[in-house]
């Protein structure tokens with residue numbers, strides 16, 4: 001618990017500093033998300049396409065939508081199921097077909113196995 005709290009405090013300070021300074025930090029690498037049961041292909045989350053370089057704001061997603069808690073790199077995050085996302089959780093907060101593209105076209109997020 002103590003370690004988790006320390007990570008969260010450091011993260012909060014880092015994110016706040018970034019936003020106040022108004023400068024774009026080095027973004028995390030593209031992140032292939034661990035696949036859940038029956039996932040039709042790897043989904044890669046890209047910070048570059050989600051952070052406005054001119055006005056970077058990490059707090060739209062962290063920590064409320066995506067806590068970035070220490071967890072095994074190949075452990076699927078429990079909130080990444082379509083049942084939850086379609087109720088507005090995680091990616092579903094924006095990918096509702098209005099704020100951002102919805103879930104109808106699988107290939108907009110899931111890479112076809114051959115293309116990887």
Ligand code: HEC
Pocket residue numbers: 015018025027028029030031033045047050051056057058059060061062066068077
């Ligand atoms: C649109 C939502 C969104 C925004 C905005 C966002 N992130 Fe993330 N971030 C994510 C997601 C999704 C993950 C992966 C979470 C997971 O795997 O559970 C992540 C993971 C991370 C990680 C963990 C390293 C990794 O590669 O998984 C760090 C560090 C991070 N983000 C920093 C930032 C910083 C700094 C900003 C602002 C410049 C930012 N994020 C803005 C969604 C976002």
Ligand code: HEC
Pocket residue numbers: 043044045046049050060061065090091092093094095099100101108109
């Ligand atoms: C804060 C709102 C927000 C959240 C949360 C969010 N996205 Fe996005 N995403 C957008 C917007 C806006 C675009 C650009 C418009 C579009 O593609 O519909 C976008 C574009 C994308 C794209 C196309 C560009 C690219 O990077 O290839 C993918 C794929 C994507 N998002 C995946 C995800 C995944 C996976 C998650 C959850 C881990 C997620 N997004 C969470 C807002 C969001």
Ligand code: HEC
Pocket residue numbers: 033034035036037038039040041042043076080081082083091095101102103104105106107108109110
């Ligand atoms: C906006 C991005 C996005 C789109 C579009 C999308 N998915 Fe997903 N999907 C995800 C993410 C993120 C995960 C979690 C990572 C994983 O399991 O690959 C996921 C996981 C899954 C899973 C395993 C977990 C679960 O909910 O059962 C299945 C099955 C799945 N997707 C099927 C589909 C199908 C079929 C389509 C097209 C009709 C689709 N997805 C379109 C983002 C998306």
